[in-house]
Amino acid sequence: MPETILTPPLAAAAIEDRSSARNPRRMPGATAEAEAALTVAWARDDDEVREAQALRHEVFVGEMGARLDLPPGTPAGLDVDRYDAFCEHLLVRAPGDGAEPGPVVGTYRVMTPAAAARAGGLYSENEFDLAPLAPLRTTMVELGRSCVHPDWRSGGVVMALWAALATFMARNGLQTMVGCASVGMRDGGHAAASLWRRLEASHLAAPEWRVRPRLALPVEELRQDLDVDAPPLLKGYLRCGARVLGAPAWDPDFNTADLPVMLRLDDLPARYRRHFLGA
Template structure:
């Protein structure tokens, strides 16, 4: 049986790039901090379950023995987990309403690769990988998607990459396919027209979304999390991958630290 310490995220026990020493960042009634123990990681996983499984209908495949009601996968143990909390009562921490997980280059080596490797051929990013941070499992509670929680998450992320000397951030931004994929295909077409990465940073999906069989002419508004990427100077690295288990299309996005807008660079300074 695992002890309590065995269940702590591997990155929090061993990684040299520790972000939790940063004082919590305050944004209006929201507070941002890094998970310090198993209990706080479980709070993030519970929010992920609510958003992905309950709200989006994802078919999760947690490791054997994982508690019910949590979104848990094998990468969690190697990641730092960023939390946004709503205001609490009487000095008590409020509920987790937003989260990202962060996989550093050193932790990715221990994990055997990036999560993005399971969805995309990242061969062209080989030169970036020693200073490439992966973010993922991003979600925000439905009551907090107006922008404040996402800005708070990105403020902490940019501070983290600057503090640790990282050159770039990679992530897979998920788009629901409840309409059969037409929204996702149209969003891909729209973003690619203005934010496509140069050829040396483009990747290929292992299971492509069949965009050629879907409508690509819908007038669509990017979801809030993707708008957060684009505000930070993200580039789209290629066509979306299809994730049947999460019933989503995943857009591969890359943010170079040097391309961050001035307001985020000031946050990270």
């Protein structure tokens, strides 16, 4: 089981300069021994946030070909948007070299209800009308910008992230997680439309929680009969009891179809409650 270190969130932590510990170095491999030595912590300063942003850029731009609308003055090689400053950033690190911390190999950003109020709303509200979720807002967090380094996608990093997130939710009296699960559209969207039709029949949320996309994927113009597997992250959410809140939005910048997903702690199957919460 990876070591989980839940440090105070950025807003409550002292800011210190650790830039000397951020030198890039060769990425270690995801061996079983290395996965057992993963550490998880909340970013405590701007340098650590930038490490998460660098990993996001590597995955979203380098792998997926995303076109980012960056704030003026953003350093090269970072994925930054206006919501980052309001969010807590969860980091998974590979084993370090002596006293030096290991590189960030996985990340999530988390927007709490108070942070969403300060930011003027959630990131996913740019893609969906979330008005039906208003009754859940006081105990609802948004998960976003999740990614794992390509050398570390055997599952250990995601499990470490989820364990830390579940503990964070329980300790802070939070109940609901929402976010967008992205499906690549290199095939023009046919796989995403087919996946949506399957999930609509099997994992659609109750009518009172359903939301509408602002820029809908044109499902009716696409094939809907392909035998498509859900991406690994979405598949994991569904195993944990997540529900799809409605039809996918089209994100032209990231070239993805985004499915709105909600997971409530009360819906976690018993085996996952024991694994993540010890309950």
